[in-house]
Amino acid sequence: MTITKIKKDHLRLIFDRLKDSYKLVGPRVENDVIVLTEMDFHDIPAGYKDLHGKGVYRLSGNKDSNTFSFSLGPDSFKRFLSPPVREIFAFKKSKKGISANVSSKEEKPTAFIGMRACDISALKLYDKVFLEGPVRDTGYDSLKRNSLIIAVNCLYPNGNCFCDSLGTGPEVRDGFDLAITEIQDSFLLETGSSKGSEILNGLTIEEVSDKEMDEKNSRTEDCKKTIKRHIKVNDLPWVIYRNPEHPRWTDVASRCLACGNCTQVCPTCFCNSSYDRLELSGISKKSREISGNKVRAWDSCFSKNFARVHGGNFRPSRRARYRHWMTHKLAYWIEQFGSPGCVGCGRCITWCPVGIDITEELEAIRK
Ligand code: SF4
Ligand code: SF4
Numbered sequence: 001m002t003i004t005k006i007k008k009d010h011l012r013l014i015f016d017r018l019k020d021s022y023k024l025v026g027p028r029v030e031n032d033v034i035v036l037t038e039m040d041f042h043d044i045p046a047g048y049k050d051l052h053g054k055g056v057y058r059l060s061g062n063k064d065s066n067t068f069s070f071s072l073g074p075d076s077f078k079r080f081l082s083p084p085v086r087e088i089f090a091f092k093k094s095k096k097g098i099s100a101n102v103s104s105k106e107e108k109p110t111a112f113i114g115m116r117a118c119d120i121s122a123l124k125l126y127d128k129v130f131l132e133g134p135v136r137d138t139g140y141d142s143l144k145r146n147s148l149i150i151a152v153n154c155l156y157p158n159g160n161c162f163c164d165s166l167g168t169g170p171e172v173r174d175g176f177d178l179a180i181t182e183i184q185d186s187f188l189l190e191t192g193s194s195k196g197s198e199i200l201n202g203l204t205i206e207e208v209s210d211k212e213m214d215e216k217n218s219r220t221e222d223c224k225k226t227i228k229r230h231i232k233v234n235d236l237p238w239v240i241y242r243n244p245e246h247p248r249w250t251d252v253a254s255r256c257l258a259c260g261n262c263t264q265v266c267p268t269c270f271c272n273s274s275y276d277r278l279e280l281s282g283i284s285k286k287s288r289e290i291s292g293n294k295v296r297a298w299d300s301c302f303s304k305n306f307a308r309v310h311g312g313n314f315r316p317s318r319r320a321r322y323r324h325w326m327t328h329k330l331a332y333w334i335e336q337f338g339s340p341g342c343v344g345c346g347r348c349i350t351w352c353p354v355g356i357d358i359t360e361e362l363e364a365i366r367k
Helices: 008-021 117-130 138-145 194-200 210-226 247-255 261-265 318-337 358-366
Strands: 002-007 023-030 033-038 049-053 056-060 085-094 097-101 110-115 148-152 178-182 186-191 272-278 290-298
Touching (some): 008 194, 117 148, 178 194, 186 210
Antiparallel strands (some): 002 186, 023 033, 085 097, 085 290, 178 186, 272 290
């Protein structure tokens, strides 16, 4: 890994270069929220500050002279690598029989701009689920393989971040092609792959002085000190396994709306369902033709139907559903994948409409 720097006003040149080969996806302000979407250099919410609390999000502009002065919005990059709705195959039934086609659209590779350490850690968990299990998800595989990750080191954690407790941030360590750290007068650039180095070819890059390295390290340390939320992980998973009948599960169920927001914003939640969609225009009585497609769509363990099987529902109550969600995140996941299924991004706390806080619930169970 090498580290160099560019002048602040040269960042635009990296974007110009990326645009030749990649679709750019990154942060942009829409309806007073920082979302992830197709964007360009001028869309970076430079100077914006985001305030996060339990069920609270406020964005204010032009408050800071730094470019990457903001933290996270509700979107994570899973939206692009495992889209909310994806066609598996299209089918047609006619007098001649049934045919199925897998469509293969040639898409421009995507450069993900501004990915934070917690979201890179979440993608590593996605790799375990979609690439290292018994069935390889070829759709995810090709989207991920064709992508480029431009990471940004966090310097301004929000009030709900607790990545430091899980060792998933705030500093990016690996899993990126290029990582940017903003210091007073420049952007420091770490290359993490040959694709990352190629982007810098021909640009005016300069050596980093010891003083600038010190500035990078002290900014990272200051960021860690700003993180106010922490969880204890040394007694996981047993603190949860030992308490399946703890009264707190009933308490949290009385507050939880089972809306599933927490699972939709969580960068590691991967549950999905598949179903058939018939095209009305594809139904012809005369020729006895039916056409449609099979799609895979995000689902949630908070949805009532998710655990419905022949003979009943094995998680009929909100208590059972919340307990399952938190137990999977912080206990079963460790047995399944070797680490917790939470990367401490805090999104589920910010975007829960009733402000349920996973760190507070864990602590209550522990007590
Ligand atoms: S459980 Fe909450 S804090 Fe943990 S990764 Fe998911 S959204 Fe982030
Ligand atoms: S914990 Fe909050 S966000 Fe999650 S389902 Fe319950 S009410 Fe919705």
